[in-house]
Amino acid sequence: MNWPGRERFPDISLWMEALPRAAPRAPLPGDRRYDVAIVGGGYTGLWTAYYLKTLQPDLALCVLEARVCGFGASGRNGGWLMAALEGERALLGGIDGERRRQAREAILGILPEVARVLDREGLECDFHRGGGLFAAARYPEQLAAQRAELAARQVLGYGEADYRWLDADALAARLRIRRPLGAVYTPHIARIQPARLARGLADCVTRLGVDVYEQTRVTACEPGALVTDQGRVVAPVRLMAVEGFSEGLAAQRRHVLPVQSRVLATEPLDEARWREIGLARREVFSDASPLITYAQRSADDRLVFGSRGSYRFGGRSRSDFRGDGAAFAAIRRLMLACLPQLADVDVTHCWGGTLGIPRGGCPHAVYDPASGFGTAGGYLGEGVGASNLMARTLADLVLERDSALAATPWAHRGLPRQVLRRWEPEPLRWLAYKATDWALGLEEAACARAGPRWQRRLLGRASGLLAALRG
Ligand SMILES: Cc1cc2nc3c(=O)[nH]c(=O)nc-3n(C[C@H](O)[C@H](O)[C@H](O)COP(=O)(O)OP(=O)(O)OC[C@H]3O[C@@H](n4cnc5c(N)ncnc54)[C@H](O)[C@@H]3O)c2cc1C
Structure with a gap:
């Protein structure tokens, strides 16, 4: 086209x-x-x-x-501009001492560097360094996982000033999410357009x-x-x-592996509504759902909310998401599960895009x-x-x-084989992705309807295992 x-x-x-x-x-x-x-x-x-x-x-x-x-x-x-790398545990975990410190500093330097260039070149992109409320836990099973994640970051040398735990009250003071149990806060995230x-x-x-x-x-x-x-x-x-x-x-x-993620945006919300939600400092936030959510308060005061996506057989990318009504309805349900106070708010925009997961x-x-x-x-x-x-x-x-x-x-x-590894041919990729998707969906559903504790833990383990196998 x-x-x-x-x-x-x-x-x-x-x-x-x-x-x-x-x-x-x-x-x-x-x-x-x-x-x-x-x-x-x-x-x-x-x-x-x-x-x-x-x-x-x-x-x-x-x-x-x-x-x-x-x-x-x-x-x-x-629009989460993060001074972090997905996969940095593997990257930093494989080195130590001065080399690890330098790599960590380089990662933390992302935000100041982007801010420097925006300033120097006069680029406007609604850059606002409000930090991030990361993986807010809403179910007890998620608490242990989030704390373990925080501990793993500390092992890599990140301190309290980089990532710190907010308990239920501290989280609720910033974000009126349903059932706030705790979250990781980091100042190393900016919101952009x-x-x-x-x-x-x-x-x-x-x-x-x-x-x-x-x-x-x-x-x-x-x-x-x-x-x-x-x-x-x-x-x-x-x-x-x-x-x-x-x-x-x-x-x-x-x-x-080309994976589609979808996003929706509400109409611009007034100040009264934002007082109900929180995010007064315009922090970005995600909850700890296995379906991976991410949200920002945009410069024009919309809530922009996205979630983990889908994979098309053969690895075809996608750019047209019209006709995905059911998928967007599911994301709206996720948004309302976090923020029920938005039930009467209009969703004005829905779109999606293709991201990449390296073998x-x-x-x-x-x-x-x-x-x-x-x-x-x-x-x-x-x-x-x-x-x-x-x-x-x-x-x-x-x-x-x-x-x-x-x-x-x-x-x-050079061209290191391990880094440039190729994914397995179809139908293996598709089957692996579908299996992971299925397990993550079940885990989310079990948590949401507060199914038996053993079921939630089992599903949590199963989806973790499948995600690890896929990655
Ligand atoms: C819905 C969604 C939400 C996301 N949210 C976040 C977030 O909040 N924070 C975050 O850190 N990351 C997020 N990501 C991921 C992030 O957007 C991407 O990792 C990043 O934009 C990748 O940039 P890129 O330039 O490598 O790839 P792209 O932005 O995808 O650019 C690749 C470009 O290559 C062009 N191209 C492809 N093939 C050819 C060809 N043969 N010839 C010429 N041009 C070609 C394409 O048209 C495209 O413009 C999100 C991704 C999606 C899809």
Whole structure:
């Protein structure tokens, strides 16, 4: 489906609809030559272009985007900008001492770094550092799991100032969630308007001299060149930043499991309603549901609420979520299970997007100097902040900088098989995902109807095991 087409900006997400004067950029005007060509105009591709160009301004650089920048998860997500990596327990757990400290500092540095660039480049994206109420427990079984999670972070060297436990009263003072039992609070999360960041970055790198071509699909990655539907780009360095769209490129096939997550937004709520809900500091929040919820209070005072998604046989990505009424109704039920005070509030927007779960289990930045091929991603649905860190790392690897980032456990030279592992062929992937989904749904249902304790514990164990097997 070409652009402009059925999916115009407003059809992508609330965030894209809210952009003033958004229009697609021109496609690649025929064959071209560059030093570096980046595939994908999401955060990963755009941040990589930003750091490469600021570190080495004379580089000839282009970004090739199949639709428009922000068309993927970067223009659709829940807007949690986190100084954290999903998978960091494995990454930091594998190193110790000074190396672990440096890696931890690099992760915690994500928010200040993004804030610095926003300020320096004059980018507006409703960035607000209100912190996060993380995995609020509503059932007793969830308490032990959340406390164990907190303890695991402390083992990695995070202190009270980074992650701390809020008991039931402290949680209820901030968020009037149903049955608040406790939550982890962290100051290391900011809320953003996702599409403003994606489109703002595209404008910013264009100003710096990067050629950003939209409506240009890369169809093949060859040694020394990219083939697109608009012409051929010869480039000694070719970087893939397509995350959940990896099935569309042979070089990336089965590298990540593309998973769909869905989001809804309420109408803007008045102050009286927000007093009933809480979030006075505009913290983001999630509850400890195994169905993975995430929510933010947007700059225009909507509650934006999302939940774990689905997987399509064959790993096909998805961008059109019209007709998913039943799935959105289920998310609304989850939202009301947390916040019943929203029962009479209108839901005005529903959308979804595709994120990527890597077979290797961790985010990564990979560059092979011998072939000039590189890639970054594998965020497991937490790439808003992580993409900035992976992009900086990838830029350092490409420019062969002897930096602290190039020595982190997510930085890889060459093409390590373990990191770039491929998922099993179908129907194994589909079966594994469905089994996990089924167990998580049962666990949530058992908790919600306060089924027998043994049943809830058993289902909790079963879904944990299946999730671990899948990952
Ligand atoms: C609904 C949803 C909610 C989420 N919420 C959060 C959140 O709150 N916090 C968080 O940290 N993470 C969240 N995530 C994950 C986060 O959005 C992603 O990890 C991040 O945006 C990935 O950025 P990216 O640039 O790597 O990929 P994308 O943003 O998906 O960009 C990839 C781009 O590549 C383009 N492309 C694909 N194939 C080709 C091709 N062949 N040629 C040219 N271009 C191509 C696509 O059109 C797309 O624009 C969420 C994801 C979803 C879907």
